[in-house]
Amino acid sequence: xxxxxxxxxxxxxxxxxxxxxxxxxxxxxxxxxxxxxxxxxxxxxxxxxxxxxxxxxxxxxxxxxxxxxxxxxxxxxxxxxxxxxxxxxxxxxxxxxxxxxxxxxxxxxxxxxxxxxxxxxxxxxxxxxxxxxxxxxxxxxxxxxxxxxxxxxxxxxxxxxxxxxxxxxxxxxxxxxxxxxxxxxxxxxxxxxxxxxxxxxxxxxxxxxxxxxxxxxxx
Numbered sequence: 001x002x003x004x005x006x007x008x009x010x011x012x013x014x015x016x017x018x019x020x021x022x023x024x025x026x027x028x029x030x031x032x033x034x035x036x037x038x039x040x041x042x043x044x045x046x047x048x049x050x051x052x053x054x055x056x057x058x059x060x061x062x063x064x065x066x067x068x069x070x071x072x073x074x075x076x077x078x079x080x081x082x083x084x085x086x087x088x089x090x091x092x093x094x095x096x097x098x099x100x101x102x103x104x105x106x107x108x109x110x111x112x113x114x115x116x117x118x119x120x121x122x123x124x125x126x127x128x129x130x131x132x133x134x135x136x137x138x139x140x141x142x143x144x145x146x147x148x149x150x151x152x153x154x155x156x157x158x159x160x161x162x163x164x165x166x167x168x169x170x171x172x173x174x175x176x177x178x179x180x181x182x183x184x185x186x187x188x189x190x191x192x193x194x195x196x197x198x199x200x201x202x203x204x205x206x207x208x209x210x211x212x213x214x215x216x217x218x219x
Contacts, residue, residue: 024069025077028084029062035091039098047105048097055090062087119164119172126164126207133208136165136196144190144214150182156218159187163212167205169196177211187214 036055044052062083069075129135150156160178163171174191176184191212198205 023077024066025081025084028081028088029066032059032062032084032087032091035088035095037091039091039094042095042098043102044094044098046098047101048094051090051094051097055087055094058083058087058090119166122166122207123164123173126209127201128209133199133201133206135210136169136199136208138194138196139169140193140195142190142193144183144186144216146216147182147186150186150216153182154218155180155182156216157183159183159214159216161187161191161212161214163191163194163210165196165199165208165210167198167207169198171195172207180216183214183216186216190214 036052036059039048039052039055044055062080065080065083069077069080127133157180158178159176159180161174162177164173166172171192171194174188176188191214194212199208200206
């Protein structure tokens with residue numbers, strides 16, 4: 001009788017263990033899916049594509065493990081719990097990355113918009129050099145890079161550019177007014193890097209319009 005009681009106790013213990021392991025960790029799986037869905041909703045596909053892909057692959061591993069356990073007589077979901085925890089962590093990571101990148105992108109876009117508005121305002125208020133407005137003094141000169149295609153075609157000459165100089169002395173706008181097509185972009189790239197001493201009118205710095213010439217000598 002004592003042996004039978006021991007066997008029954010062991011069987012009962014095994015039954016409890018099997019029953020405990022046989023219950024799918026639905027809460028863990030649902031938490032993982034919720035984390036990944038949140039990442040997708042938070043634009044992780046746009047701002048953290050690689051992390052979202054990793055999270056989705058982790059979720060696929062959870063689904064595969066659940067399916068594998070369905071065909072077993074004695075089920076164990078320890079591995080499923082581990083995979084679900086990893087999938088949730090991956091989803092949380094993707095959501096956090098997406099939020100950080102999105103905030104950075106929005107801040108950059110806002111800054112670019114503000115800078116564009118400031119340039120437009122300065123350009124509208126710019127006064128042309130002449131009379132009381134003296135030509136600004138260039139403080140930083142950048143020579144243009146002679147385009148290889150222009151050199152090969154033996155194209156040379158002078159590109160004339162109208163530049164708007166901001167109150168800080170930096171070029172905020174430049175446009176070609178006398179063009180040599182193969183040389184225009186190189187001239188603009190150089191002029192946009194030039195810096196001048198700020199121009200003052202009645203003691204106040206003002207944006208000014210200047211006409212400059214960029215020369216390309218045949219080489």
